[in-house]
Amino acid sequence: MKKIILNNFGDEQEMKLIDGEQQKPIDNQVLIKHMAIGVNFIDIYQRTGLYPLNLPSRLGLEASGVVEAVGDKVEEFKKGDRVCYCNGPLGAYATHNIVPENLLLHLPDEIEFETVASSLLKGVTAYFLMHDIYKVGKEDTIIFHAAAGGVGSIASGWAKSLGATVIGTVGSDEKIDYAKSNGCDHVVNISKESFKDAALKITDNEGVSVVYDSIGKDTLIDSMDSLRKRGLLVSFGNASGVPDPINILDLMKKGSLFITRPTLFDYVKTREQLINASEKYFDVLKSGHVQIDVQQKFTLEEVGKAHAAMSNRKTVGTTVLVP
Numbered sequence: 001m002k003k004i005i006l007n008n009f010g011d012e013q014e015m016k017l018i019d020g021e022q023q024k025p026i027d028n029q030v031l032i033k034h035m036a037i038g039v040n041f042i043d044i045y046q047r048t049g050l051y052p053l054n055l056p057s058r059l060g061l062e063a064s065g066v067v068e069a070v071g072d073k074v075e076e077f078k079k080g081d082r083v084c085y086c087n088g089p090l091g092a093y094a095t096h097n098i099v100p101e102n103l104l105l106h107l108p109d110e111i112e113f114e115t116v117a118s119s120l121l122k123g124v125t126a127y128f129l130m131h132d133i134y135k136v137g138k139e140d141t142i143i144f145h146a147a148a149g150g151v152g153s154i155a156s157g158w159a160k161s162l163g164a165t166v167i168g169t170v171g172s173d174e175k176i177d178y179a180k181s182n183g184c185d186h187v188v189n190i191s192k193e194s195f196k197d198a199a200l201k202i203t204d205n206e207g208v209s210v211v212y213d214s215i216g217k218d219t220l221i222d223s224m225d226s227l228r229k230r231g232l233l234v235s236f237g238n239a240s241g242v243p244d245p246i247n248i249l250d251l252m253k254k255g256s257l258f259i260t261r262p263t264l265f266d267y268v269k270t271r272e273q274l275i276n277a278s279e280k281y282f283d284v285l286k287s288g289h290v291q292i293d294v295q296q297k298f299t300l301e302e303v304g305k306a307h308a309a310m311s312n313r314k315t316v317g318t319t320v321l322v323p
Contacts, residue, residue: 002323003094004303007056009049012304015059024069028101030077031069036117037092037321038062039306040150041237047307050238060092064107064117074101082107086121087268093303095323102271105278111285115292118318119154123281126155128267129212130162133260134232138163140209143199143226145219146239147184148175148316154290155212157183161289167202169195171313178316196222207231217241229255236262239313293317
């Protein structure tokens with residue numbers, strides 16, 4: 001097998017592709033031959049050390065493929081099954097990975113390997129953001145930052161299907177039409193205009209119900225100022241850097257606001273929660289309300305290029321590694 005190893009935190013060059021001996025699954029473990037591998041911002045945060053790992057470490061949390069072998073205590077899966085996972089264990093950046101049965105999901109025949117590998121983590125993220133943290137509905141106007149990105153392009157269409165008015169932000173004019181095609185009612189190029197001013201104009205100065213902010217440092221304060229009274233800011237990423245500390249009194253001054261900084265893994269801690277979130281995502285995929293556009297494909301050898309493209313916000317839609 002081939003796998004990516006990280007020996008030191010740092011830039012893309014620290015990821016090394018090596019040959020390794022393939023272990024056999026035992027007990028409740030399942031050996032997966034990968035057909036496609038997802039690339040996510042959390043992988044970049046782990047590579048740089050923002051989210052520390054014990055080194056040396058493998059990388060990657062999400063992939064799809066076919067079961068090659070199972071441990072003697074596995075009950076739900078057999079050789080040849082189409083499967084996917086998005087909740088670890090680390091090691092998806094490889095031709096194969098051994099995954100505990102409780103983290104593995106059956107992949108419906110209607111969904112392609114590349115579609116799910118490039119989007120499952122993002123899809124279940126969109127689910128917990130718009131169902132568990134805040135139930136988005138037809139009375140809501142929301143802001144979703146990075147609307148042309150992986151999570152944003154999924155969440156926009158999903159929120160639209162729930163009846164919400166969706167304001168999406170992008171970083172360039174080239175991404176405006178793409179964001180609109182995925183469900184945004186309004187799209188703001190934040191490199192040219194203020195999304196706060198746009199949101200207040202659209203809502204007649206009331207503000208939006210909720211802001212989903214994965215950009216972080218560059219947008220957090222204006223995200224707060226875009227909210228209605230008792231609105232919710234969901235900060236779930238740091239693409240522009242970790243936000244500066246917030247004075248808790250500002251939440252009162254700005255309208256008795258709420259703020260949360262969640263991680264998906266606290267919302268899919270049980271197998272039941274993971275299955276529920278993934279099935280809801282599979283359902284919205286099959287309904288056509290959300291369509292996955294795999295715009296970038298890289299080989300394992302090109303994983304550094306994949307990370308660089310995402311870090312520099314040069315991607316639209318989703319990105320996949322093909323082993």
